[in-house]
Amino acid sequence: MAESNQTFWRGQERSSWIRLRTLILLRWVAIVGQLTAITVAQRYYDVQLELGLCYLAIGISVMGNLTAILLFPQNKRLTEFENFLMVLFDLLQLSILLYLTGGLNNPFALLLLGPVTISANVMSTRSTLIVGAVAIVLTTVLAEFHLPLRTSLGLVLDIPDILLFGNWAAIIIAIVFIGAYSHRVSSEVQSMSEALAATHMALAREQKLTDLGGVVAAAAHELGTPLATIKLTSAELIEELDDRPDLKEDAALIREQADRCRDILRDMGRAGKDDLHLRQAPLSTVVNEAAEPHVGRGKEVHFSEGPAQDGDVQQPSILRKPEIIHGLRNLIQNAVDFARANVWVEAEWTDSRITVSIMDDGRGYPPHMIGRIGDPFMRRRRAESDQRSRPEYEGMGLGLFIAKTLLERSGAELEFANGSDPYQHLTDNPERRGAIVKVTWPRKLIDAQKGDTPVPSGSNTRIQV
Secondary structure (H helix, E strand, O other): OHHHHHHHHOOOOHHHHOEHHHHHHHHHHHHHHHHHHHHHHHHOOOEEOOHHHHHHHHHHHHHHHHHHHHHOOOOOEOOHHHHHHHHHHHHHHHHHHHHHOOHHHOHHHHHHHHHHHHHHHHOOHHHHHHHHHHHHHHHHHHHHOOOOEEEOOOOEEOOOHHHHHHHHHHHHHHHHHHHHHHHHHHHHHHHHHHHHHHHHHHHHHHHHHHHHHHHHHHHHHHHHHHHHHHHHHHHHHHHHOOOOHHHHHHHHHHHHHHHHHHHHHHHHOOOOEEOHHHHEEEHHHHHHHHHHHHOOOOOEEEEEEEEOOOOOOOOOEEEOOHHHHHHHHHHHHHHHHHOOOEEEEEEEEOOOEEEEEEEEOOOOOOHHHHHHOOOOOOOOOOOHHHHHHOOOOOOOOHHHHHHHHHHHHOOOEEEEEEOOOOOOOOOOOOOOOOEEEEEEEEHHHHEOOOOOOOOOOOOOEEOOO
């Protein structure tokens, strides 16, 4: 699981998701806005500007856009470095234009936040910090050095120093706050999106394995009788064919059975049949199937099942959903990874609910992370002894997120606690002092016989592909 996750996340940079055409379009909007602002200020308010230099600054931006359109394809997606250069270019171009039009006395100085916000949303932390630092330096320079704004009468349009300082402070604070806020929110949204994509991949893989199991079971079931007949007849032929020419009838029988096997395989088709018996299983069977890959990993896994005080004596048969199996498997894997020697998996049921509890005798969850368990990509620093005992273990973020998401998708509610916590109510056994996970389903959601979606009876049907 850890290796596949590393493969999935390798090279997933957010900046590579942005098309060049998107930034080109935004730059065209900025160019139109800049031309409009200069024209209105010069014609309607008689503000004297260095029009030649202003048009030169805007013309550089126009040439950059035209060059990008001619040299790169429409579906070009920017790398981290290319995106960084594009945003830095826009920031410098805007700063030059502000220098020519009054610096921070120009109310459009607020537009310096634009490149910073873009970098915070699509680039790495390092690139965002560099762009933010450059924006702060340019803002400070523009507060002191700029060409003045003059009216047609020669009057200088200049705001009082206290307001100039307020503009500078407001822009600096906005750069820091909006940049940090946008980057944080964007990172969390992206992490959740990538983690959900990994969850869907895990569920799809588990579904394929379940379908494959159905095909194999159906083939073994339907081919059992003819293959047994072929085996028996072949044994008789081997013993008696040399001196018993009358075994021609047995040879014909072999041919008939071989034809029957061919017909069955043709009837099953490429997709096989949906074996109704494999869509349900006793609760203990599903739990054991989920735990099977981790039973022989050096830790003792203890299983127990039974009704609760007000439950039926008969064990329920539950839906054998891929999300249930894969979710429980991840939780058991986590328990085995952190247990000292023992893991307990307990299943119980009542008339209204079905519960699976997974406990270990390890150190438990870090107390300050109990409320965050299940967040994607949550990490904690590992001690050297932990690294030596589990060098292949990468963390407990994505695996628990996938397990929690899949189980909640099946209708379960999860509770996390430590057995050493005197206030927890999930167990009173002092041996089980490590991590505890309690998974509870409303029985009607997963009961294969009495629930909301009971498994139908009758002949097997084809799997739809």
